[in-house]
Amino acid sequence: MALATAQKAESAPPESSAPTSVTETASTWRGIPIVVANLKGGVGKSTLAVSLASALAPLARKVKFVDLDSQQSASEWVQLGQMDGHFKAIELVGQGVANTPDKDLADGLFDSWLDDCDFLIVDTPAGGTLTPTTQQAIAVTDLVLVPFEPASLAIRSTVKMWPFLREAKRKNKYLEVWVFPSKVEMNTNEHRDGIAQMKDFVEQNNDGFITFAPFSISKRTAYQTISTDGTGPESRRLTDVSRQEIEAIKIAVLRHLEVLG
Numbered sequence: 071m072a073l074a075t076a077q078k079a080e081s082a083p084p085e086s087s088a089p090t091s092v093t094e095t096a097s098t099w100r101g102i103p104i105v106v107a108n109l110k111g112g113v114g115k116s117t118l119a120v121s122l123a124s125a126l127a128p129l130a131r132k133v134k135f136v137d138l139d140s141q142q143s144a145s146e147w148v149q150l151g152q153m154d155g156h157f158k159a160i161e162l163v164g165q166g167v168a169n170t171p172d173k174d175l176a177d178g179l180f181d182s183w184l185d186d187c188d189f190l191i192v193d194t195p196a197g198g199t200l201t202p203t204t205q206q207a208i209a210v211t212d213l214v215l216v217p218f219e220p221a222s223l224a225i226r227s228t229v230k231m232w233p234f235l236r237e238a239k240r241k242n243k244y245l246e247v248w249v250f251p252s253k254v255e256m257n258t259n260e261h262r263d264g265i266a267q268m269k270d271f272v273e274q275n276n277d278g279f280i281t282f283a284p285f286s287i288s289k290r291t292a293y294q295t296i297s298t299d300g301t302g303p304e305s306r307r308l309t310d311v312s313r314q315e316i317e318a319i320k321i322a323v324l325r326h327l328e329v330l331g
């Protein structure tokens with residue numbers, strides 16, 4: 071796994087100096103960042119980010135979650151769930167500082183958040199441009215998930231990310247980006263066409279590191295319900311289909327990160 075390998079290599083002590091204390095050994099425990107991003111609003115970024123964090127939590131010692139959106143809707147969802155005993159293995163980090171426009175500060179923050187966790191899930195805001203903290207998140211991750219709504223207006227906003235992603239790839243050779251449909255209604259021509267249109271766009275641009283991923287999230291009220299309930303994909307309110315959709319993304323992520331064979 072590219073990033074973890076690189077991080078381990080960087081954080082490992084030189085061969086000649088064996089770790090001298092538990093603290094030194096423990097300091098090599100670094101999480102894997104996974105960023106959910108799309109400049110288009112309302113496509114299901116926060117829903118996916120919280121659901122994925124919740125799905126990964128049982129497999130991890132600790133999952134950290136950082137909400138880079140000043141609306142803080144994902145943080146509120148997690149906090150609501152925590153009051154009812156959900157999301158116990160998820161630690162919210164960066165409350166109040168996550169949106170700093172100071173690039174150097176953001177750099178240091180990500181570095182500290184990656185300590186002592188297995189995964190750092192990063193939810194990012196929509197907008198006309200990628201914020202400094204979102205750019206910083208993409209600079210330190212090797213996986214960006216881009217859910218898009220397969221409607222023409224939403225696709226136009228989504229593809230505005232490409233210049234940012236290409237720029238990030240120049241700085242971060244490990245970067246991989248997965249684009250996939252979200253809030254899909256396959257019974258509509260608009261959505262079927264939108265999926266085909268985005269798939270063509272990704273293939274024709276042939277960036278190599280940007281892939282049209284073989285999964286999708288369908289439009290189901292159950293996804294709305296879990297955010298208002300403060301629960302995750304384990305909720306009985308989620309249908310089997312929805313649970314399987316999140317599970318498929320989780321498995322693909324784990325395989326990509328070589329956590330699963």
Ligand SMILES: Nc1ncnc2c1ncn2[C@@H]1O[C@H](COP(=O)(O)OP(=O)(O)OP(=O)(O)O)[C@@H](O)[C@H]1O
Nearest residue numbers: 111112113114115116117196253288289290293294
């Ligand atoms: N798969 C889905 N099916 C139905 N509703 C969904 C689905 N995913 C998200 N929603 C609903 O759509 C709305 C927007 O979702 P969400 O907040 O996850 O999107 P977002 O991309 O994070 O938005 P923003 O850009 O405003 O942060 C919410 O009301 C959410 O409950």
Ligand SMILES: [Mg+2]
Nearest residue numbers: 115116139143
């Ligand atoms: Mg959001």
